[in-house]
Amino acid sequence: xxxxxxxxxxxxxxxxxxxxxxxxxxVNKNNLDLKITSAGTGSWHIGEPPCENSIKVAKQNGIDISxxxxxxxxxxxxxxxxxxxxxxxxxxxNIKKLGQEKVLKLGDFGFSGKDVPDPYFFEGFEGFDxxxxxxxxxxxxxxxxxxxxxx
Ligand code: 4NP
Numbered sequence: 001x002x003x004x005x006x007x008x009x010x011x012x013x014x015x016x017x018x019x020x021x022x023x024x025x026x027v028n029k030n031n032l033d034l035k036i037t038s039a040g041t042g043s044w045h046i047g048e049p050p051c052e053n054s055i056k057v058a059k060q061n062g063i064d065i066s067x068x069x070x071x072x073x074x075x076x077x078x079x080x081x082x083x084x085x086x087x088x089x090x091x092x093x094n095i096k097k098l099g100q101e102k103v104l105k106l107g108d109f110g111f112s113g114k115d116v117p118d119p120y121f122f123e124g125f126e127g128f129d130x131x132x133x134x135x136x137x138x139x140x141x142x143x144x145x146x147x148x149x150x151x
Contacts, residue, residue: 002033003082003146007106008091012040012070014119015087017050018132019106021058021065022139032147037081039073041094046070053119057128061136075099083151085142087135088115104151107134110141 007019020038027034048070049055058065078099085104086092095103107114111134119131145151 002035004035004037004080005083005085005142005146006073006077006081007036007038007085007087008041008073008095009038009087009116010040010042010091010094010118011045011120012038012042012072013045013048013051014054015116015131015135016040017065017068017070018054018058018135019085019087019139020068021063022136023143025063026140026143030143030147032143034143034146038068039071039077041073041091041098043072046072051120053122053125053128056125057132060129061132073098083142083146088118104142106138106142109138109145111138 007016009016016038020036023036027036050065050068055066075098084095084100085106086095087106092103092105106116116134119128
């Protein structure tokens with residue numbers, strides 16, 4: 001049976017949509033039996049598309065995330081996914097507070113446990129390419145670990 005992964009940040013408009021798009025692209029290219037989605041712990045942006053700069057940096061890397069729409073990670077999502085992946089420490093904490101026991105942190109996969117910086121308050125596009133690069137490395141490492149049954 002296919003395994004499921006949800007990437008969770010705060011707003012589900014900047015970081016987790018990138019992880020979602022990058023992972024989906026990797027899954028399709030490598031014909032993997034994995035279901036990918038994303039969410040935010042906050043409710044402010046429910047129903048909105050990803051932020052302009054995330055759409056732009058993904059597009060520059062050949063990935064279209066413009067049709068994604070933000071959803072909130074709630075108590076109803078507890079234990080529904082095989083892998084729940086927070087983008088930073090505060091995301092992990094917020095998810096655990098809702099009752100989810102097993103939560104992994106994206107930066108633990110190839111990035112020494114670092115937080116993916118929140119680009120919501122970045123000025124302009126600068127910095128989004130670094131965020132993209134970090135998410136790309138971590139998502140690939142995570143998916144390799146999953147396909148090799150390491151986690
Ligand atoms: P994200 O960025 O968690 O990467 O989607 C944010 C988006 C919105 C807010 C904070 C972070 N906000 O406070 O509305």
